[in-house]
Amino acid sequence: MLPSTKEYAIGAVLILLVDVLWTGSNYISNTVLTHGYEKPFAMTYLCTASFTLYLIPFFVLIRQGSGREQAETWWSKLGFYLPHMSNAIPTRAGRPSYTAETRRPAIRLRPSSIDGRRPATDLPVSPRRKSVSRLPETQALIGQRDEEVPSQGENSSLSHAEALVHASELPPLSIRETAVLSMEFAVIWFVANWSFVAALAYTSVASGTTLGSTSGFFTLVLGSVLGIDRFSLCKFAAVALSFLGVALVTWADQDTSHMPQAPTKPLLGDAFALASALCYAGYVTLLKVRIGSEDRISMPLFLGCVGAFNLVAFWPVGLLLHVTGMEPISWPHDSLTTLGIVFNMCITVVSDFAYLAAMLKSSPLLTTIGLSLTIPMAVCGDAIRQAMALSLQSICGSILVLTSFAQIAWDENRSG
Incomplete structure (x- = not known):
């Protein structure tokens, strides 16, 4: 059902x-990292650990025993629900199936974001394909739960329409499966965020964004290489527009060394930002391959588990960085820096919750285009701070990246 005008307006806000x-x-991180507290690992560790707060509502739900009923409430649509698996029932193919009670509360298809820090495109499993593609590593979660789809040549009397199961119609992942999945993806997720925070220490916020x-x-x-997305003209x-924009932004960064408050190592920062984008893309794509559809997983539960795993598993990395002298462990040197770090942790939790709510109130097209507004915001912010002049290259590069976002969103909306 399409959102009402009031809901659409709330979603836009x-x-x-x-x-x-x-x-x-991003500006808080940049300020903290460039004013005496150059510790990107510590910043990333603390901010990712703050996602553990998302687990609190689930502990409340467990104590209340709400997993027995899947009431379709606004709270559950945000992802705060306990997946409850009912008993399997036989099908005429001789394979187990699951009742409708196993499915999560209804939610509109949304742009894939996962950690929400960057806008991304939808990655639906295309119904145009003659079969649901399987890679070896997908069998653990997709193959394990997609028993309704007969193997090739098996029970040929079943029609193609009966055999094809859209990934978003599969049962939701259980709490245990979500926890295991979060452990598998926590490393690449942490590296993606660590690289992005490191980029903010060396380049401008506009370039990093x-x-x-x-x-x-x-x-x-x-997604196109792995066969889970349609690659149109x-x-x-x-x-092509996006990479041209990237080239222009990188070119503009080469001419900032003479400016006041210029980035210390802009090209290194740009490299970290691109590495972060690549890691994040690999993370999103592999997650899509593993579970088939993002709608099968409770994102707050997933992020909470990722935060808890990072909190427990990554402190030895910080200790190693301290011992080697690469990033000595130390408390912030003043109260403003401490306040900035705490405020950033709060933003991490609040903004991602607002992002989940925005996706429910608006449409995928509005969400994708709206979130890309962080690019012109960052460009204008850098111009005000005089960290990066509004050169022709940077303006054109940002416009090209922004235009490419709108183009992909339009194509997804038209074909969807």
Whole structure:
């Protein structure tokens, strides 16, 4: 069902709020990292650990025993629900099936974001394909739960329409499966965020935001290679525009050394931002391959588990960085820096919650285009701070990346 005008307006306001929060978070990180507290690992560790707060509502639900009933409430649509698997029932193919009670509360198809820090494109399993493609590593979660689809040549009396199961119609992942999945993906997720925070220490916020946003296009390319997304001519043109924009932004960064408050190592920062985009794209794509559809998983539960796993598993990395002298462990040198870090942790939790709410109130097209507004916001912010002049290259590069976002969103909306 399409959202009402009032809901659409609320969704638009929430998207703008998320844009402001994410852009502000990037500036806070940049300020903290460039004013005496150059510790990107510590910043990443603390912010990712804050996602553990998402587990609190699930502990409350467990104590209340709400997993027995899947009431379709606004709270559950945000992802705060306990997946409950009912007993399997036989089908005429001789394979187990699951009742409708196993499915999560209804939610509209949304742009794939996962950690929400960058806009990304939809990656639906295309119903145009004659079969649901399987890679060896997908069998653990997709193959394990998709027993309704007969193997090739088996029970040929079943029609093709009966054999094809859209990934979003599969049962949701259980709490245990979600926890295991979060452990499998926590490393690449942490590296993606660590690289992006490191980029903010060396390059401008505008460049880091623009280059980091190209994760959506790496996702598109990887999705097409793995056969889980349709690569149209329109999307190819969007990817070309995006990389042209990246080249222009990188070129503009080479001419900032003479400016006041210029980035210390802009090209190194740009490289970190692109590495972050590539890692994030790999993370999103592999997650899509593993579970088939993002709608099968409770994102707050997944992020909470990722935060808890990072909190427990990554402190030895910080200790190793301290021992080697690469990033000595130390408390912030002043109260403002401490306040900035704490405020950034709060933004991480609040902004992603607002992002989930915005996706429910608006449409995928509005969400995708709206979140890409962080690019012009960052460009204008850098111009005000005089960290990066509004050169012709940077303006054109940002416009090209922004245009490519709109082009992909339009193509997805038209074909969807």
